[in-house]
Amino acid sequence: MKSLKHVGRIKANEAKVLVVFRTLPGESGQSLVIPVASLSDSYHDSIMKLVESDQAQEAFEFGEILFTRSFADGRVMLNSLRHDGILQKVPTDNVIMTPTPNDTIQLDQLNVLIAEQRNCAIDDLCTFVSGAPKKSDSSVEEIVEVKDLGRDVGEPAPVVPLKASLNEALTDTDIAKSYRSQADAMYKEAARLRKQADELDPPKKKASTKVSETSDA
Numbered sequence: 001m002k003s004l005k006h007v008g009r010i011k012a013n014e015a016k017v018l019v020v021f022r023t024l025p026g027e028s029g030q031s032l033v034i035p036v037a038s039l040s041d042s043y044h045d046s047i048m049k050l051v052e053s054d055q056a057q058e059a060f061e062f063g064e065i066l067f068t069r070s071f072a073d074g075r076v077m078l079n080s081l082r083h084d085g086i087l088q089k090v091p092t093d094n095v096i097m098t099p100t101p102n103d104t105i106q107l108d109q110l111n112v113l114i115a116e117q118r119n120c121a122i123d124d125l126c127t128f129v130s131g132a133p134k135k136s137d138s139s140v141e142e143i144v145e146v147k148d149l150g151r152d153v154g155e156p157a158p159v160v161p162l163k164a165s166l167n168e169a170l171t172d173t174d175i176a177k178s179y180r181s182q183a184d185a186m187y188k189e190a191a192r193l194r195k196q197a198d199e200l201d202p203p204k205k206k207a208s209t210k211v212s213e214t215s216d217a
Helices: 041-051 054-058 062-066 077-083 107-117 122-128 139-143 172-200
Strands: 007-010 016-021 030-035 088-091 095-100 103-106
Touching: 016 062, 016 095, 041 054, 041 062, 041 077, 054 062, 062 077, 095 107, 103 107, 107 122
Parallel strands: none
Antiparallel strands: 007 016, 007 095, 016 030, 030 088, 095 103
């Protein structure tokens, strides 16, 4: 089976994720991930197709490609995922990379191996990311915004107001697309939680009541 980079799962709850950045500027023990279950159907298909592409597999970090690709609605992938509250910051020791179903490695251990191969400190791995913001760049704070990313993977994303870029005003279509994306994510999360609840406590089947009919004598 073909090995696939940037894919993994959360050790605590088995939630599937795509790893955007294996480390973060100044926070080598933290990673930035996309919980797959939080994506709307259309965004999910676009993201999965992209991560399987040759460009993504050749990239050092998946985030390099997300900086330069757009969804079908025209929104830049990385920016829209941030605006919609999808990106989450997760400790590297809580992420299991799964290049194949039979090959797994904990992300913090993988980072140690990569640092050894590149003869650098783990803290310096983020400097190898082409096109990524530098630690001193204010855009780092926007992409890695703690108040948006402090949730555990699997929790529903908060409703984050859609922001227009500089010199652009939001149209009704932009706002509607954002609402639909948020609604899709919430629906998927509700379905996931319902499934988990049913597995823990299967719903009891309603007993069918047999109505006896009496005939007049």
